[in-house]
Amino acid sequence: MRPTVLGIETSCDETSVAVVADGKIASNVIFSQTDHSIYGGVVPEIASRNHTRKLLPVLREALRDAGVRLEDIEGVAVTSGPGLVGCLLVGLSAAKGLAWSRGLPLVGVHHMEGHLFSGFLEHEDLRPPFVALVASGGHTDLIEVVDLGHYRYLARTSDDAAGEAFDKVAKLLGLLAPGEPTMGGPRISELAKSGDPSAFDYPRGPLDEFTFSFSGLKTAVLYHLQKLSAEEKTRLKPDVAASFEAAVVDPLVEKTVQASRRIGVKRVLLAGGVAANKCLREDMEVACGDAGLSLHVPSPILCTDNAAMIAAAGSYRLERGETDGLELNADPRRPLPGIDTGAGA
Ligand code: KG4
Ligand code: ZN
Numbered sequence: 001m002r003p004t005v006l007g008i009e010t011s012c013d014e015t016s017v018a019v020v021a022d023g024k025i026a027s028n029v030i031f032s033q034t035d036h037s038i039y040g041g042v043v044p045e046i047a048s049r050n051h052t053r054k055l056l057p058v059l060r061e062a063l064r065d066a067g068v069r070l071e072d073i074e075g076v077a078v079t080s081g082p083g084l085v086g087c088l089l090v091g092l093s094a095a096k097g098l099a100w101s102r103g104l105p106l107v108g109v110h111h112m113e114g115h116l117f118s119g120f121l122e123h124e125d126l127r128p129p130f131v132a133l134v135a136s137g138g139h140t141d142l143i144e145v146v147d148l149g150h151y152r153y154l155a156r157t158s159d160d161a162a163g164e165a166f167d168k169v170a171k172l173l174g175l176l177a178p179g180e181p182t183m184g185g186p187r188i189s190e191l192a193k194s195g196d197p198s199a200f201d202y203p204r205g206p207l208d209e210f211t212f213s214f215s216g217l218k219t220a221v222l223y224h225l226q227k228l229s230a231e232e233k234t235r236l237k238p239d240v241a242a243s244f245e246a247a248v249v250d251p252l253v254e255k256t257v258q259a260s261r262r263i264g265v266k267r268v269l270l271a272g273g274v275a276a277n278k279c280l281r282e283d284m285e286v287a288c289g290d291a292g293l294s295l296h297v298p299s300p301i302l303c304t305d306n307a308a309m310i311a312a313a314g315s316y317r318l319e320r321g322e323t324d325g326l327e328l329n330a331d332p333r334r335p336l337p338g339i340d341t342g343a344g345a
Contacts, residue, residue, distance in 0.1 A: 003074040003318060006062070006098070007311025008055075010091030011083025011111050012137070013042045013182065014304070015054040019066035019073070020311035025121055027065035028308040029058050030301070032181045040171050042182055048086035055094050062307070070102060077314020080108030080324075081334030082138065088330035096326050105323040109313045110336055111305075112139055112272075116151075117316065118302045118309035119269040126296050130267035131260045133252060133284075135274035136305075137163035137183075140212045140252075142259055145269075148316060149338040154259040158206075159215035162248050162274045168218050169244050172225060173237055183304070188241045189277055195242030197279075200224065202247035209258045217247050249280045253287045260293055269296045276300035 004021040013033040019026040031054045036042045078095035081088060099106035115134045119126050132143045140162045142155035163185060170176055170184025202220050205213040221244055260268055268288055281297055288295040
């Protein structure tokens, strides 16, 4: 029997608390902030204040949903970085307070290791070695999971992250609605459904297997939109969205399959917010099938930020006796633990 762990995630604009018991989700409550859209992106100060306001109600709901009391919790896992420092500190303070008052072990989880561990919550058959594409708003990392806690970068982005490109292009297309989350990905995806992905041939970034690049793509869309009349812009919006989406998805799929083949790994995990993208999930499924690779993709709710993945990674660390003291601090640029820096990109 594995421990009952409380997870806390506040690294950006989702306030989330979860209970993972014996490696399975008992509850996973996520509050997505909606007051950043009018600013065109997440405002750190507003995000931290919202976490302060929402964390305790979300915590109570998570305990209630799981049907457990604080006395049943055996460890506390909290995102300690990377992320927005003021946001991380809210989660950390709550986690430390809980751990101290109940005498519980505490562990600071790396946000991207959390995304990696989202893969184990629903797929008990997922075992290392595998290749993980973790694409979010801040990262686009192709990682060889040599073993649990032992990682190698196979490819990373040289500029914008894939999710960041979705967010910026959503803003260019005027898709960020007030009162809704700032995630541009779902808005683009929705619009792209009625568009033609081959309407415009946007750049796919570098040809080599070790680097992603999405900043040129975003600029290409910007210049293209600037050349269109107001009428054309409205009429062609779905085609722009679909062509842009294809230009992000193609290199993600291609490099994942190429790298997996090169290193001879047979299993692939898709994780991070961008993994919620339907087009990416479908294209990756087809490409992995053709290449004889088995693909594991978490449910969309476990791809975007959530505390269940933090509790899952924390559970693994706690079981290895890896705990942190109350001096644990937020590290907005925390490097991935267990990363082998001698190889890959
Ligand atoms: O992992 P995540 O929730 O937060 C970070 O760690 O950054 O990822 C959020 C990112 C955002 O950039 C968002 O636009 C993108 O994931 N995203 C999507 C979709 N859902 C979320 N991108 C494309 N299609 C989606 N359906
Ligand atoms: Zn994330």
